[in-house]
Amino acid sequence: MPGKGLTPYRARRLAKSIILPILLYGAEIFDPTVTMIDKMQKFWNRVLRWITNAFYATNITVVSVEACLAPIKLYMRQTREMTAVRITTAIPSNNIATAMLPGGYPVVDDYRYPTNRRQAFDNNKGGMCPKVWNSTSTTSAQVRLPIDEVGAIAASFYTARPFPMKPNRLSMVREQAAKSSVEAKDAVRKRIQKAWVDGEYPPYYEYRPPYRECWYFMTLPKFKAGRIHQMQANKSYLKAQKDWSNQDQNPRCDRCGQHDQTFRHMITTCPALEVKRRGRDPEIFNIGRDSMQWKGVKLGKALMKEFSVHGMKNLINFPIRLGVFPFTRDNDLIS
Numbered sequence: 001m002p003g004k005g006l007t008p009y010r011a012r013r014l015a016k017s018i019i020l021p022i023l024l025y026g027a028e029i030f031d032p033t034v035t036m037i038d039k040m041q042k043f044w045n046r047v048l049r050w051i052t053n054a055f056y057a058t059n060i061t062v063v064s065v066e067a068c069l070a071p072i073k074l075y076m077r078q079t080r081e082m083t084a085v086r087i088t089t090a091i092p093s094n095n096i097a098t099a100m101l102p103g104g105y106p107v108v109d110d111y112r113y114p115t116n117r118r119q120a121f122d123n124n125k126g127g128m129c130p131k132v133w134n135s136t137s138t139t140s141a142q143v144r145l146p147i148d149e150v151g152a153i154a155a156s157f158y159t160a161r162p163f164p165m166k167p168n169r170l171s172m173v174r175e176q177a178a179k180s181s182v183e184a185k186d187a188v189r190k191r192i193q194k195a196w197v198d199g200e201y202p203p204y205y206e207y208r209p210p211y212r213e214c215w216y217f218m219t220l221p222k223f224k225a226g227r228i229h230q231m232q233a234n235k236s237y238l239k240a241q242k243d244w245s246n247q248d249q250n251p252r253c254d255r256c257g258q259h260d261q262t263f264r265h266m267i268t269t270c271p272a273l274e275v276k277r278r279g280r281d282p283e284i285f286n287i288g289r290d291s292m293q294w295k296g297v298k299l300g301k302a303l304m305k306e307f308s309v310h311g312m313k314n315l316i317n318f319p320i321r322l323g324v325f326p327f328t329r330d331n332d333l334i335s
Helices: 008-023 034-052 060-067 072-088 117-121 146-155 175-197 222-232 263-269 271-277 298-313 330-334
Strands: none
Touching: 008 034, 008 060, 008 072, 008 222, 034 060, 034 072, 034 222, 072 146, 072 175, 222 263, 222 298, 271 298
């Protein structure tokens, strides 16, 4: 099994701390082409499936939420915006990137690194000069220099001038300025989160990505957690969760024969499993979007442990037929 020995939680940490920074190398300044972004996203999709054990037929927007890792485009946007905040709130005399900002840019210090690079465009008679950081031009032919683009991004975050200075050990910073710098970074994170939550999701998918955390069941062994990921994502071995390969399959539950075999039916309403649910905390079988068992609080951990045991003991979302040797597929029984 891919990732054997790693829980989805640890696989996610590995992806976010090692794989993602490699993919985003240089994204602070430069914009990759559409073709390159598409290739990066395809590779990232494989990483998401590896973390969640999701099928290839699973909607990739859903897999992104299940893995609690945003699409590459959103991470690139967050990287650029966080870089813009970091550079424009630093002290120019202590940060060479800040010192390369154009003259007149509203930072706390007027110091600029002495350079004649901008003069190279002054002799380009008849040519097109780059846009300045506060240009309102909308032409796509005229672009900004990378450092001016950083300045333009940061200028949209602040209403006060000059920009606040972030806390550092080299100079005294007013409390309000330090607070504004921290709030700017939090605002970037929340904007990215909102763009992720407000994305286009299939109508059957009710869950949304948690803010700066992951589903608690991702700390379970990968085999157990993968079963839950598959059922939440609506692409599993349950008969009503179909894909392109089994469109003609009867969606009726093979245990009760009364209703479609969906995630909610198997957990909450299947008459054949009523005896298994009897006498247990009803919250264990609450699979709603705001259920406590998806969260890492003490009560949620206890609920998720019981929920996982219930699913494994009753063979929910297993590719087997009841009453036969476990993990034997129906096709194998025909021969």
